[in-house]
Amino acid sequence: MTAGRALEAERDAILAALTPVVDGIAATFGPLCEVVLHDYRTPERSVTAVAGSVTGRSVGGAMSEIGMRVLARGDEAADELNYLTRTGGGTLVKSSTMVLRDSTGAVFGALCVNVDVTAVGRVHSLLGALAGLGGDPAELPTTTFGDDIDSVVDALVDAHRLRQRGSWAELGREERVELFRGLDARGVFAVRRAVEQVAARLGISRASAYNYLALARAATGTTSPGGDA
Incomplete structure (x- = not known):
């Protein structure tokens, strides 16, 4: 067996060993918990196991844009623990993303735990109002989760366009370059055919x-990352 095939077999074995762990964690924390196992070798269909919803x-x-961000960082990626985000539907989610590495240290996947803390957020707001503190918790980023990679890429492009405050035609050269730099930093172009999709979304x-x-x-x-070839 060649070294390359041995590494692929090792990665497959790690994912197989973690598959029952996915069910175990979700069962331990109950219906408000979701556990997702990702294989980043196939970004467009990276979910290999999932428990909870x-x-x-x-x-x-x-993968979500969080996974794209891990891909963009490559082997320099680190675990992201206990961060808060919102789904497109408004659900407040507390998450941890733990990267998976093979014996060479290369990142090839992730184990993600998502907990619905929407009710906790509402109680926080209520207690703040009762205490006279006023205001809502700090605005949280909205993360696009979906089984379709195209919807994730589209959401990232639209979010960057909103921050640029103008259509593509209204942007100057530096602003256009900055838009592509931002998308690249988020790992968008690690996804196959993403350049074509972004071009269509921008009308260029x-x-x-x-x-x-x-x-x-x-x-x-x-x-250029390999995924865009």
């Missing part, structure tokens, strides 16, 4: 999209 994921579904040609991506990477000294 906080974000509505299913086996064979795509595929060649223009590749050009702006090249300019963005030249400014940061990065190179």
Whole structure:
């Protein structure tokens, strides 16, 4: 067996060993907990096991933008623990993302735990109002979770366009490069055919999209990830 095949077999074995752990964690914490096991070698269908239904994921579904961010960081990615986000439907979620590495230290997947803490957030707001503190908790980012990778990419593009406060035609050259730099930093272009999808979303040609991506990477000294080939 070649070294490459041995590593792939090792990664498969790690995922297989963790599959029953997914059910065990979800059963321990009950119906408000969801556990998702990801294989980042296939970003468009990275979910290999899931228990619980906080974000509505299913086996064979795509990674979220959180997974894209891990991909963008490559082997420098670190665990992200106890962070808060909101789903598109407004559910307040407390999450932890723990990266999986093979024996060489390469990141190839993640084990994610999501807990629905919406009720806790409401109690927090109520107690704050009763104590005269007023106001809502700090605005939390909205994360797109879905089995379709295209919807995740589209949501990221739209979010960046909103921050730029203008249509593509209204953006200057630096703003356009910055948009592509931001998307690249979020791991969007690690997904296969993402350049074409972003181009269609922005209403520009595929060649223009590749050009702006090249300019963005030249400014940061990065190179093309394998997933976009």
